[in-house]
Amino acid sequence: MKRAREESDNEMAPNDQIGSPSANEDSSGGSSADGVVVLKKGPWTADEDSILSEYVEKFGEGNWNNVQKTTGLARNGKSCRLRWANHLRPNLKKCPFSPEEEQLVAELHAQIGNKWARMATQLTGRTDNEIKNYWNTRIKRQQRAGLPLYPPNVCARSKENQQSEFNCGDKQPHELLQGNTFNISDITFDNLHHNQVTLPYAYDPQRYIFTNSMNTVNQPTESGSFFPGYSSGMSSGFPSFKELLNEPGKIQQTFGVSNPYYTEPSRYRLDYRDSAFLGSQSHLNGNLPASGHITSPMKPELPSLQDTETDTFSCLENPTAPPTPCEPTDSYFQYPAASESVKSEYVSSQHDGLLDALVHQSLGKVSTKNQLESFKTSPTSSVASPGDMFACSELNNYLENLAEYNDPISPLGFSAASVFNVSTPQISGGSLNEFPPTEVPSGFETTLPADLHFPDLKMGEQDTLSHPGTLRPDALLGSFWRRTESSQGTNEQSPLDDAMAMLPDEDLGDENKTMP
DNA sequence: AACTTTATCAACCGCTCGAAA
DNA sequence: GTTTCGAGCGGTTGATAAAGT
Incomplete structure (x- = not known):
């Protein structure tokens, strides 16, 4: 009996023969002298197309592995299916994408x-491969040109759609999150000097944008995730947040790197209105520079941070756009208590999505496992990005809420400690030299909500901040949260205190230790 | 004209999922 | 309940064309 094997470079015909005119002669046959069917690649x-077309005409689609058996075509079933779906199938469009199609793709990508x-099902005559290629090309082009990925009208439309989805959904995000502004009058980042901020990732306008009038965070469209395309399960093998909580080792792998902290927080002024706060290539318009210096390792494919980006760009186009009643983006800072009905279900899923975002963000900062490992063994870095602090603040919020809601899956103290432990490397030294430095413009400003009470970092804490341990976001934020609570007259120990208490000694300054 | 860079497209690969055995 | 297989999906790669220097 004949057996099929796939042709490979080192065992059969050389590569240049595959697909070449000489190789075409027996392309439909594919049997070698020893009776082994050599499955062609390339x-x-x-001839092969016509054979496949005849087969489909005769037997219909499916059963692709039978093609080789039936027709002798030296292609595996997978290849046949792909060829048929992408090229031979009737009614396929071969022309360039029309503006309408481009618009639709952008909208769909913003949504899903x-x-x-799934997109291909919405675009008649287009294949998934085609759409994917188109989009990836578009991403490159837009990034190179420093243009937003999504057209403004897509942003607006997406927002409308999501609002209507919200209305049809069970919970209103604004029940959970409040606040429209990002003003922290006391905190400035004036000293984010060029070349002092080494960020292990490039600015990604789709991923790291916070704007003042950006008030919505996407309702999860699927899998309870904030970010379509990045479901809670993180199909790339990334652990879910629940897994992270339960397995600190994963957290360490996940967050254990990439949080170098910028070390000159003497004055922080954050202006979220137009800048991409978390990215190194921050610009006042939220775009990449036209020169397109994307110097850090980053994947060209962008996550679909639907509202984050759509709102951002709509805001860019229309700064006076009224805030939406949806979940405010400053939820990254703030998770007001949810209504009782929300706590058990909605919040958890939402937080899963948020964590995924954090996880993804961390991933975006760490390109290789080696970097992860090298950081774990040398968990020091010399600089911090505002984004890192953001990530930590997000984690803080997350963890705090988990505790507040008594989420059974989140043993807060342990989790928080774990997260802090691994996500807040110390400041000194530097182990991420692999990443080329990126710059933050001196005019970089980010404004935080007025109702968000950070400690007054610019005054009186200079000495404290100069201490490596206290420069870390966990210290800063821990101090912040505790201070905030105390300022509200709360005598209870905050969940963050618990978390801080769990931190190893070397990870925290003495002032944060509350170990029994 | 030669060379380099970039864009585009086609195809492959690894993985997941569901159905059937 | 487990294994196997087919189908499908998304990410990635390689070849080639086009544009730029």
Whole structure:
């Protein structure tokens, strides 16, 4: 009996023969002298196409593995299916994308992320592969040009759609999150000097944008995730937040790197209105520079941070756009208590999505496992990005809420400690030299909510901040949260105190230790 | 004209999922 | 309940064309 094997470079015909005219002669046959069917790879020939077309005409689609058996075509079933779906199937469009199609793709991507197959169902005559190629090309082009990924009208439309989805949904995000402004009058980042901020990732306008009037965070469209295309399960094998909570080791792998902290927080002024706060290539318009110096390792594919980006860009186009009643983006800072009905279900899923975002953010900062490992063994870095602090603040919020809601899956103290332990490397030294430095413009400003009470970092804490341990966001934020609570007259020990208490000694300054 | 860079497209690969055995 | 297989999906790669220097 014949057996099929795939042709590989080192065992059969050389690569240049595959798909070449000489190789085409037996392209439909594919049997070698020893009776072994050599499955061809590479470009399809017209003969192969006609054979496959005849087969489908005769037997219909599916059962692709039978193609080789039935027709003798030296292609595996997978290849046949792909060829048929992408090229031979009737009614396929071969022309360039029309503006309408481009618009639709942008809208769909804003809504569902990298679900190419799902998009293809909405675009008659287009294949998932085609859409994917188009989009990836577009991303490159837009990034190179420093343009927003999504057209403004897509942003607006997406926002409208999501609002209507909210209305149809069970919970209103604004029940959970409040506040429209990002003003922290006391905190400035004036001293984010060029070349002093080494960020292990490039500015990604889709990923790291916070704007003042950006008031909505996407309702999860699927899997309870904030970010379509990045479901809670993190299909890339990334652990879910629940897993992270339960397995500190994963957290360490996840967050254990990439949080170098900028070390000159003597004055912080954050202006979220137009800048991409978390990115190193921050610009007042939220775009990449036209020169397109994307110097850090980053994937060209962008996550679909639906509202984050859509709102951002709509805001860029229309700064006076009224805030939406949806979940405010400053939820990254603030998670007001949810209504009782929300706590048990909605909040958890939402937080899963948020964590995914954090996780993804961390991933975006760490390109290789080696970097992870090197950081774990040398958990020091010399600089911090505002984004890192953001990530930590997000984690703080998350963890705090988990405790507040007594989420059974989140043993807060342990989790928080774990997260802090691994996500807040110390400041001194530097182990992320692999990453080329990126710059933050001196005019970089970010404004935080007025109702968000950070400690007055610019005054009186200079000495404290100069201490490596207290420069870390966990220390800063821990101090912040505790201070905030105390300022509210709360005598209870905050969950963050618990978390801080769990931190190893070397991770915290003495002032934060409350170990029994 | 030669060379380099960039864009585009086609195809492959690894993985997941569901159905059937 | 487990294994196997087919189908499908998303990410990535390689080849080639086009544009730029």
